[in-house]
Structures are given as structure tokens and as C-alpha cells.
Amino acid sequence: MKPSPGALALKYLFVLLACAVVLYPLLWMVTMAFKPYPEWTTVAGLTWLPKEPTWQNFEFIFYGQAEGLVVSLDRTITGPLVASLVTSICGTLLAVVCGTLSSYAVVRFGMAQSLPLSVLQLRLFPPLAVMIPVMVMWAFIGAVDTWWGLSLIYGIVTLPFAFWLMKTFFEEVPVEIEDAARVSGCSYWRVFYRITLPIVKPGLATCALFVFILNWSDYLLALLLTQKEWVTLPVYMATLTSAMGGQMYGMKAALGVIAAIPPVVFGLMIQKHLVRGLTFGALKQ
Template structure:
């Protein structure tokens, strides 16, 4: 009995280790590639850990003169987009992702509260929201491009914020709805008996109780917005550049894709998400577990 139990424990731990290797290897490879020199980016056999680490890839990301030096060293040329600094891409992504996340969470919270407390739209109304998330974004890209061109929203902050908010709102509503359902309506009723309005009871009673869930939702929405590529590609034409577009732009006429520079850009672009998650970590565990068990 003890032998079988010990074997089962070993197998479970082995499975966890294997799963962790599969989960973390892409992250390791991304960081490792960002420090590799040009001749090790796509070498065979692959270089698992470079013996000649370099910061050249990070310099190309932020300093145009470093890109020109790289082009000269490779006896080739880089197009203009690659030689530009990535600062603007981070600035544009920060503005668009932050505002889109705030709008999605605010409207999602109000909509979820209306659905839970007032049964807005009936029992099947929440599922109708999910149909938007089930629809692949590519299916609506062409009409969106035409509509945004007519409204002159193409290649603008407001246009991308509107698009991101529209496609993350169903996810926001669905998640926050499950958190609000766990708060008994009797708590708000007691507050209203003492003279509070329905909206004030929501702000002072319900909202603090679901704060962790809202912050967890905000993190997921921010990740979706920060990593979005399709809408940024088709709804912009050069004036607005997001992080994902900047990564795709790292292509050299002589060297093809600049894998090391793309890896450096990808490594840096993960930092805002990590920082955001760290800042809300004390609310994150409760937020992710809140609503998991139905009453």
C-alpha cells in the first residue's frame, strides 16, 4: 500500500514538473533569445544558453542609431519602421489598453449588476453577450474598417479604444456577473432600509465586496487589450503603433525577421502585465476564487 502511494506521489510530481517545463520553456526561450547575437538567433543546433550575451537587441528596440549600426554590420538595410524607436509603441499601447480596460470594467460592472439584480433582458441575456466572444474577430473586420472610415475613426486612439472595449465587454460582464451573484441582495436591502438609494447601496456595500473580482477581471481585460493584434493592424495606417505591431515590424530587407530584436521587444512588453499583476496581487487570489462555489 505504501509503495503504491509513494509511486502515485512520484508520478504526480513528475507530471507537475513536466507541465511546468512546457509552461515556462517559451518564457525562457524568449528571454534567452533576446540576449543572443545575430548568428545564434536561428542557428542549428540551437543555442540553449548563449556564451556571448549582448544588449544589442535591446538597443535596437529603443535607439534608432543602434538599428542603423546593425544594418551596416550585416551589410544590409532596415526599413524605416524598424529603425524607429519603440517608445511610441509603448506609449500608444499604454493609452489605448488602459482606457479600454477602464471602460470595459466600468460598463461591465454596471451591466452585470443590472443583469443580476434586475434580471435585465431575461434569463438568456447573459448568454447573448457571449456570442460576441464566440464570433472570431476576423468575421467583422471588413465592416468595421468601412464603418470606421466613414466615421473617421481609423488610425485614432478613440477608434481603437472603442473597438477594444466592444470586444472585451462581454468577457467583463460575464466574469463580474458571477462575483456579484455571490453577494446576497439582503445586504443591499438592509442598507436601503437605513435610507440609502439603490445606487448608493451598490457603491458602499456590493462594490467593496467584489473589488477583488473586478481587479482580477481588469487584469485579464488588460492582457487581452495589450496583446491584441488584428484590430490594431487593420484599423491603423501608421499614425498609431501598438506593441504588437512594433514586434511585427522588426523585419530586415537583408536578414529577414529579427528574432533577437522581436524577443527583446516581447520580453519588455511583458513587464506592464507583470507590474499590474504585482500591484493587485493581494486582491487577485480572492478575486479568482470569489464566486467559484455557488451558494
């Protein structure tokens, strides 16, 4: 039944309102990042677009000082940016690889039937209750304020998400395809690598993107397990706010713009798999 024009108009109105709600703070952050100091304070009055666009805010967070500002930073964005990239990528690889292999073993071979529930329990505990023993263990093995220590906890924390997401993807792959390949002489590993994995590639890309976003935006774990050397962007933003007295909105907006670039670039790189991965298994034959 073809919808009426009024229903279509109402539908598109709700879509536009939803887009406005999502895009408004993002656009405001981008415009704020290019405003000089007088324009992001109440002295000159706030405007939607910058009257005199400037790179001053980006210069400040990259070099620690900028022309026209009397304040300076002890730490620039370079170190936290590298720390976030290294730990997020390593943590994502760890979670996706372990989650993919373990979920395939459970789905295809029926191994460790209690594993799904056990893995899910990692996400049921309050973060602070889990972090207390983690901090003790990480301090004992010397993993505090190290890239591998933070990457390891990122991989452990996001493993349940990767496991359950990949489990649903593997369950949608017909087992008859793998049986036919094994009859032809393929080993179990070759069937997984050459047959099953290419089929679930869209789901794998989607899983990697979601896990990366979780690791990239983490604040609590990085706050408790980093001190100086491997401070990530969310923790750095908090120190920038406290150091500046909560008044350097232009610098925080510039930092937000930079922090949004890696997930966007990652999403664009896998966009051909993203839509298919989000709808993988939605239609049953």
C-alpha cells in the same frame, strides 16, 4: 484518505512537466534577447545561455540602430509601446466599467433579461466578418488610426467577457446584505459603491487583468484599424519581422521581453486580489 508516496511523486512530476512546458519558451526568449548577432544565428551554433551578453538587441529596437549592425529601423519601439499602453488601458477601463454596471443591473434589478445573450453574440461572429462593417463605420467617423477609435473597439470587443465574468461575481453576493443596507437608509448607488463593489473587488481585479491581456495582445483589430500613428506592439513586431526578412530573432526576443512586462507588473499589483478573484464563488455555503 492520505495519498500514497507514489501518487504524490507522480503528481509533482506532472506539475514539474507542466511548468517546464510553460517556462521553457519564456526562458529561451529572455536568454535570446541578450545574445549578440552571431549567437542567435546558426553560424556559431545555438546555446542556452549567452556567451557574451549584450544590450545590442534592446538598443536596436529603442534607437533604430546598434553598434555592429549595418541595418537600421525607420520606427523605434517607443511609439508602438505608448500606443499599446494607451489603447489597452482605455479599452480595459471602458469594458470593465460598462460590463460591471450592466451586469449588476441585470443581476439585481432584472433589467433587460435578453441582454446577456445579446452581449454574448458579439463574440460568436467570426472576427473578419465583424471587422468589415467596423472598418467602414470607423472610416466614416474618422476613427481609423486614432487612439480613441482603437480603444473604443477594444472596449466593445472585450465587453462580453467583462459582462459575463462580473455577472457571476455579483450572483454570488447575498442579496440580504444589500437589503439590510437599504433598510438602514442607503440609496441604491451607495449600496452598490460602498457595499457590493468592495465585496467583488477581487473579481473586479481579475476581470481587469484578463481584459487588459486580451487588449494588450490583440493583433487583428490593430492591424486593420491602424496605419501609421497608433501602431501597437503586435503589429510593430510583424513589421519588424517583414522588414528584417525574418532573421532578427534577437530583436524580436527583446521586443517580446518588453511586451511581457506590463501584464506581469499589472498582475503583481493586484496579486493580493488575484487568487481570491479566481476562486470567487467556487465554494458554496
